[in-house]
Amino acid sequence: MSIFKNLSVATAGAVFIALGAVTPTNAVVLTFGDKDLLGTGTYASEPTAGATLEGLSPDTITPATSSFGHSYPFSPNSTDFIGTEQIFIGSTQTASLDGYSEVSSRLDGPQNLLLNYNSLVPVGQQIGTLTLGIAADDFHQPGLNQPFSATVNGVLNTALTTQLNNLDQSGPRVQFFTIGIEPSILQPSNTLTLSIDGGGNGGDGWATDFLTVGITTTPVSTVPLPDGVSIPFEFSPGLGILLLGAWGAIAQLNSQVQKHKSSARVFSKN
Ligand SMILES: [Ca+2]
Numbered sequence: 059m060s061i062f063k064n065l066s067v068a069t070a071g072a073v074f075i076a077l078g079a080v081t082p083t084n085a086v087v088l089t090f091g092d093k094d095l096l097g098t099g100t101y102a103s104e105p106t107a108g109a110t111l112e113g114l115s116p117d118t119i120t121p122a123t124s125s126f127g128h129s130y131p132f133s134p135n136s137t138d139f140i141g142t143e144q145i146f147i148g149s150t151q152t153a154s155l156d157g158y159s160e161v162s163s164r165l166d167g168p169q170n171l172l173l174n175y176n177s178l179v180p181v182g183q184q185i186g187t188l189t190l191g192i193a194a195d196d197f198h199q200p201g202l203n204q205p206f207s208a209t210v211n212g213v214l215n216t217a218l219t220t221q222l223n224n225l226d227q228s229g230p231r232v233q234f235f236t237i238g239i240e241p242s243i244l245q246p247s248n249t250l251t252l253s254i255d256g257g258g259n260g261g262d263g264w265a266t267d268f269l270t271v272g273i274t275t276t277p278v279s280t281v282p283l284p285d286g287v288s289i290p291f292e293f294s295p296g297l298g299i300l301l302l303g304a305w306g307a308i309a310q311l312n313s314q315v316q317k318h319k320s321s322a323r324v325f326s327k328n
């Protein structure tokens with residue numbers, strides 16, 4: 059008897075979950091690195107203006123309204139976010155096609171950037187969308203014909219690769235843009251690894267001034283258990299229907315058991 063009672067309580071919780079609505083409740087943005095034109099000066103205006111910093115669907119790209127030229131060379135100091143304000147060239151450089159590819163402080167690609175956005179994800183919330191922003195500097199594939207490639211969490215990102223290869227920055231110039239990242243490739247640790255490399259002869263140098271990560275989150279629903287313990291799970295309509303079906307089947311089975319017990323008592327009296 060007790061097992062049927064406990065299951066009934068658990069599935070009553072499932073009814074609540076099935077009727078509940080999950081909507082975006084939070085949107086926040088982190089900036090990695092400083093906005094200082096690769097350490098050479100100050101932006102004449104906000105470099106991210108015109109770009110959407112959070113809420114983009116996967117592979118959607120929005121560019122900032124303005125780009126900003128600056129002087130070079132430059133190199134990072136101890137306070138710069140690792141991977142920013144550093145000139146990179148392709149991992150297999152066999153030629154020099156621009157000024158960056160001749161700077162002595164240049165490093166071989168790939169450029170790896172580790173972005174920890176764990177502080178953006180409150181307890182009880184899960185990520186709905188992640189929008190990555192890149193202050194890209196001196197990419198010049200249309201003129202120099204050395205294609206770039208980019209991965210996010212180890213997965214080749216075709217949309218981001220295409221965007222980098224479409225940038226036509228014929229000199230030291232920052233163009234900020236944002237791109238929506240597919241949620242299924244995000245890591246439970248809430249860290250994102252961006253890796254950029256230059257192909258061909260590796261002779262088109264590049265850099266990054268700063269990056270942004272913007273997320274939207276939704277609440278994580280919970281299922282109450284009979285003993286007061288709850289377990290978190292991700293709500294989905296399919297799961298709700300499944301739990302409702304299970305609740306109905308258990309209720310019907312419980313009813314049949316009660317009928318058999320009543321019949322047994324009547325039979326024993328006779
Ligand atoms: Ca910077």
Ligand SMILES: [Ca+2]
Nearest residue numbers: 156196262263
């Ligand atoms: Ca370049």
